[in-house]
Amino acid sequence: MGEQKGLTIQGNMATALGAKLSRPDVIPAYPITPSTLFPEKISEYIADGELDASMIRVESEHSAMSACIGASAVGARTCTASASQGIALMHEMLFIAAGMRLPIVMAVGNRAMSAPINIWADHQDTMASRDSGWMQFYAEKNQEGLDLMILAFRIAEDERVLLPAMVGIDGFVLTHTVEGVQAPAQEDVDEFLPPYDPPHGKLDPEEPMTFGSLGTPEYYQELKYDQTKAMDNTPEIIDEIFDEFEEKFGRNYNRITPYRCEDADIILLTMGSMTGTARAAVDEMREEGEKVGLAKLTVFRPFPSDLLKEIAGDVHGLAVVDRNISPGFGGAVFAECAGAFINEKKSPLMKNFIVGLGGREIFKKNFREMYEKTKKAVETGKVEKPVEWINMDEDVMR
Amino acid sequence: MSKVKITIAGINKKPGSSKEYKTGGWRTMKPEVDVEKCIRCLQCFDYCPDGAIKKTEDAIEFDLDYCKGCGICERECPVEAIVMKVEEK
Amino acid sequence: MSEDEKKELLASGHRMCAGCGEGTAMRTILNEAGPNSIATVATGCLEVTTTAFPQTAWEIPLIHAAFENAASVAAGIESALKQMDKKGETNILSFAGDGGTFDIGFQALSGMFERKHNVTHICLDNEAYMNTGIQRCSSTPYGASTTTSPKGKYSIGEDRPKKPIARIASAHDIPYAATACIGYINDLKKKVNKALEADGPAFLHVFAPCPTGWRHGSSDTIELAKLAVETGVFVLWEAEDGNICDLNVTYKPKERKPVEEYLKKQRRFAHLTEEHIEKIQKEVDEKCEEYGF
Numbered sequence: 216m217g218e219q220k221g222l223t224i225q226g227n228m229a230t231a232l233g234a235k236l237s238r239p240d241v242i243p244a245y246p247i248t249p250s251t252l253f254p255e256k257i258s259e260y261i262a263d264g265e266l267d268a269s270m271i272r273v274e275s276e277h278s279a280m281s282a283c284i285g286a287s288a289v290g291a292r293t294c295t296a297s298a299s300q301g302i303a304l305m306h307e308m309l310f311i312a313a314g315m316r317l318p319i320v321m322a323v324g325n326r327a328m329s330a331p332i333n334i335w336a337d338h339q340d341t342m343a344s345r346d347s348g349w350m351q352f353y354a355e356k357n358q359e360g361l362d363l364m365i366l367a368f369r370i371a372e373d374e375r376v377l378l379p380a381m382v383g384i385d386g387f388v389l390t391h392t393v394e395g396v397q398a399p400a401q402e403d404v405d406e407f408l409p410p411y412d413p414p415h416g417k418l419d420p421e422e423p424m425t426f427g428s429l430g431t432p433e434y435y436q437e438l439k440y441d442q443t444k445a446m447d448n449t450p451e452i453i454d455e456i457f458d459e460f461e462e463k464f465g466r467n468y469n470r471i472t473p474y475r476c477e478d479a480d481i482i483l484l485t486m487g488s489m490t491g492t493a494r495a496a497v498d499e500m501r502e503e504g505e506k507v508g509l510a511k512l513t514v515f516r517p518f519p520s521d522l523l524k525e526i527a528g529d530v531h532g533l534a535v536v537d538r539n540i541s542p543g544f545g546g547a548v549f550a551e552c553a554g555a556f557i558n559e560k561k562s563p564l565m566k567n568f569i570v571g572l573g574g575r576e577i578f579k580k581n582f583r584e585m586y587e588k589t590k591k592a593v594e595t596g597k598v599e600k601p602v603e604w605i606n607m608d609e610d611v612m613r
Numbered sequence: 614m615s616k617v618k619i620t621i622a623g624i625n626k627k628p629g630s631s632k633e634y635k636t637g638g639w640r641t642m643k644p645e646v647d648v649e650k651c652i653r654c655l656q657c658f659d660y661c662p663d664g665a666i667k668k669t670e671d672a673i674e675f676d677l678d679y680c681k682g683c684g685i686c687e688r689e690c691p692v693e694a695i696v697m698k699v700e701e702k
Numbered sequence: 703m704s705e706d707e708k709k710e711l712l713a714s715g716h717r718m719c720a721g722c723g724e725g726t727a728m729r730t731i732l733n734e735a736g737p738n739s740i741a742t743v744a745t746g747c748l749e750v751t752t753t754a755f756p757q758t759a760w761e762i763p764l765i766h767a768a769f770e771n772a773a774s775v776a777a778g779i780e781s782a783l784k785q786m787d788k789k790g791e792t793n794i795l796s797f798a799g800d801g802g803t804f805d806i807g808f809q810a811l812s813g814m815f816e817r818k819h820n821v822t823h824i825c826l827d828n829e830a831y832m833n834t835g836i837q838r839c840s841s842t843p844y845g846a847s848t849t850t851s852p853k854g855k856y857s858i859g860e861d862r863p864k865k866p867i868a869r870i871a872s873a874h875d876i877p878y879a880a881t882a883c884i885g886y887i888n889d890l891k892k893k894v895n896k897a898l899e900a901d902g903p904a905f906l907h908v909f910a911p912c913p914t915g916w917r918h919g920s921s922d923t924i925e926l927a928k929l930a931v932e933t934g935v936f937v938l939w940e941a942e943d944g945n946i947c948d949l950n951v952t953y954k955p956k957e958r959k960p961v962e963e964y965l966k967k968q969r970r971f972a973h974l975t976e977e978h979i980e981k982i983q984k985e986v987d988e989k990c991e992e993y994g995f
Binding site for chain 3: 281308429
C-alpha cells in the first residue's frame with residue numbers, strides 16, 4: 216500500500232482531489248459559489264496534465280447535469296460540482312439521472328436558497344433534492360469530503376446500486392477553509408475503485424439500446440419501485456464498502472456515527488460541519504455530568520432509520536438539529552427521524568432545532584440550549600414546541 | 614398486448630421492437646398498387662412516414678401491418694398507380 | 703448490402719399520426735446517417751411515439767432525457783466518446799422539435815454550438831407545440847390559429863413572425879447550417895451528409911407538416927411541404943462557417959406560387975381574410991427578394 220500524503224487544503228480542493236484520484240473521464244461543470252473552486256481545481260489538474268479527463272464548460276447547471284447524463288450513458292465516469300441555485304436549476308435532471316440509474320457523483324458546496332440571496336452555509340439546497348433518487352453524503356470536515364468522493368463513486372457504481380450520489384460539504388465553513396487531510400495514494404484508490412464499465416447497458420452502436428423510455432401507467436409504477444428498491448438495498452452495501460475503505464485507508468465511516476451515546480439520556484443529532492462544535496459542547500456537558508451524546512449523520516439518503524433506532528431507541532430525548540427549513544413543517548432531518556420511529560413502541564421525545572441558516576454561526580452555547588430545552592421536555596414529559604429556531608437575534612425581528 | 618417484465622431503468626435492449634405493435638389497425642383507407650402502371654420511381658417509398666412500403670423487383674408492395682392509410686403515396690404517385698380504397702373490416 | 707436491402711433505422715410500428723411529416727423526415731435522416739450513430743431526443747411527439755416501454759422504434763442507440771437539453775446530453779456523449787477514444791466515425795445526432803429548439807432548448811443548443819461539439823442538431827419543425835396540443839411557439843408563423851393563439855373576434859391568431867432559427871444557429875459560426883424540407887428528399891439527404899461530415903457542430907432545420915396541428919388531410923403532408931417551398935414561405939438554403947450573408951439557396955422555384963395556395967389547404971389559416979393573405983404575400987415577397995429570387 217502506498218503512503219498517504221499529508222496536505223493542508225480547502226474543502227473544495229479536498230473534494231476535487233477526491234474526484235481526481237477517482238479518475239473521472241468527463242466533468243461538465245458550471246461555476247457557482249461556494250463550489251467554484253472545484254471546477255477551477257479540476258481545470259488546473261487537466262491543464263497541468265495531472266488528470267486525463269474532459270471538462271465541459273457548460274452554459275448552465277441544467278446543461279451540466281444533462282451532459283453528465285449523456286456522458287455517463289456511454290459509460291464514462293462522470294462527476295460535477297454545484298450548490299444552491301445551481302442544484303435547483305438542475306433539479307429536473309437529478310430525477311432523470313437517478314431514474315436512468317446513472318452513477319454520477321456531484322460535489323456540493325452546501326449553500327442557502329434565495330430569496331434573499333445568500334451564498335453561505337445551509338443544507339436547504341440538497342434537502343430540496345432529497346426525493347430525486349440520489350444518495351446523499353455529508354462531510355464534517357475536509358478529510359471526509361475527500362474520502363466521501365472516492366466512496367461515492369465506488370458505492371454509486373456498485374452493480375447492486377447504480378444510483379447517483381452527492382457529497383455535501385458546508386459552504387465556506389468547509390469549502391473555503393484550510394484543514395489538514397491525508398491523501399490516499401493513487402495506486403490504492405485505483406485498487407479500491409476499478410474502472411467503470413456499466414453493467415446495465417450503455418449507448419453503443421454495436422449494441423443499440425434505448426435509454427429514457429416512455430413509462431406508461433402500465434409500467435411506470437413498477438419501474439419506480441425497482442429504482443426505489445435499489446436505494447432500499449444500499450445500506451448494507453454502504454456498510455460493506457465503508458468497512459473495506461477503513462481496512463484499506465484506515466479511516467472509519469458510518470451512516471450514523473455515535474459519540475458518547477452509551478449511557479446517554481439525550482442525544483443531539485447533527486449533520487455536516489456543525490458536528491465539530493456539537494462534539495465540543497457534548498464534551499463540556501459531559502464534564503458537568505450531563506448524560507448527553509451525539510450522533511453524526513453522514514448518510515442522509517438512504518436514511519439510516521435502522522442505525523438511528525439502535526443508537527437512539529433507548530434514550531429519553533432526541534434533539535434533531537437542522538440547517539434547513541421546510542416551511543409548514545420543520546426541518547427535513549427532523550421529519551426523517553420522526554418517520555424512523557413510527558410504529559415503534561418505544562421512541563424518544565423529539566425536538567427539532569433550526570440553526571445556522573444562511574451561514575449564521577453555530578456556537579457551543581446553542582447546542583447547550585438545545586440540550587437544556589430537550590431535557591426540560593423530557594423532565595416534563597411534554598414537547599410544547601416541537602420546532603424551535605435557535606440563535607435568533609430578537610432585536611431585529613419585526 | 615400482453616405485458617412483459619420490466620428492465621433496469623426501463624432500458625430497452627430490443628431495437629426496432631415497435632414492429633410488435635401493428636399500426637395497420639388504425640387504417641380506414643387502404644392503398645392498392647397497379648404494378649403494371651408502377652414505374653418504380655420509389656417516391657412513395659421515400660415519402661411514406663411509416664416505412665410501410667416495400668420495394669419489389671419491379672414495383673412496390675404495401676406492408677399492411679403498418680400502413681396507417683394516410684394516402685400520401687396515392688397523392689404523390691406521379692403515374693397514378695396507387696389508389697386508396699375503403700378498408701373492409 | 704445493396705441499397706434496396708438496407709435496414710430501416712426507424713422501425714415501423716411507431717405511433718406517429720397518419721400522415722405525420724416527422725415520420726418521413728426521421729426515416730430519411732436516420733437511414734442516411736446509418737447505424738454508426740448515437741442519438742439524443744428531446745421530449746415531444748418524436749419521443750412519445752417511438753419509445754413507449756417495452757418497445758422502441760429506434761434501431762440506433764438513443765437517449766431521451768428531457769425537453770430542453772437534447773443538445774447538452776449530446777454534448778456529454780460526444781465529449782465522453784472523444785475522451786475514451788471511442789468516438790471514431792460515430793455520428794452524434796441531437797433531435798428536437800421546434801419547441802425543443804426555438805424555445806426551451808435554445809440555451810442548451812447555443813452552448814453546444816459555441817463549445818464546438820461535433821454534434822448535428824436536427825430540428826423537426828411543425829410550427830407549434832403539437833405534443834401538448836397545438837400551442838403557439840416562436841416557430842409558429844404569422845396568422846396561424848393555435849390553442850394559445852386562437853383566432854377570434856379580436857385576434858387573427860399568431861400575431862408575430864416566425865423566428866429565423868437557422869440563421870441564428872448559423873450566426874454561431876458553426877461549420878454547417880441548413881434548412882430542408884420533407885418534400886425535397888434528395889436535398890434533405892445531401893444536407894444530412896454535409897452536416898455529418900462537418901468538422902464540428904451542424905444544424906438542420908427540417909420543415910415537416912403536421913396534419914393534426916395544421917388541420918389538413920393526412921394525404922396533403924408532402925404536397926404542403928412542397929407548397930411551402932414553391933410559394934417561398936420556407937426557403938431551402940445552406941451556409942458554411944456562419945456565412946449567412948453569402949448563403950447558398952439550394953432550390954429556387956422557377957415561378958413562385960401565390961401563398962394563398964399554401965394557406966388555403968390548412969384550417970389553421972382558414973380564418974384569414976384577403977387582406978391578411980396579401981400582407982403575408984408581401985412579407986414572403988420581401989423575404990424572397992432578400993434570398994435573391
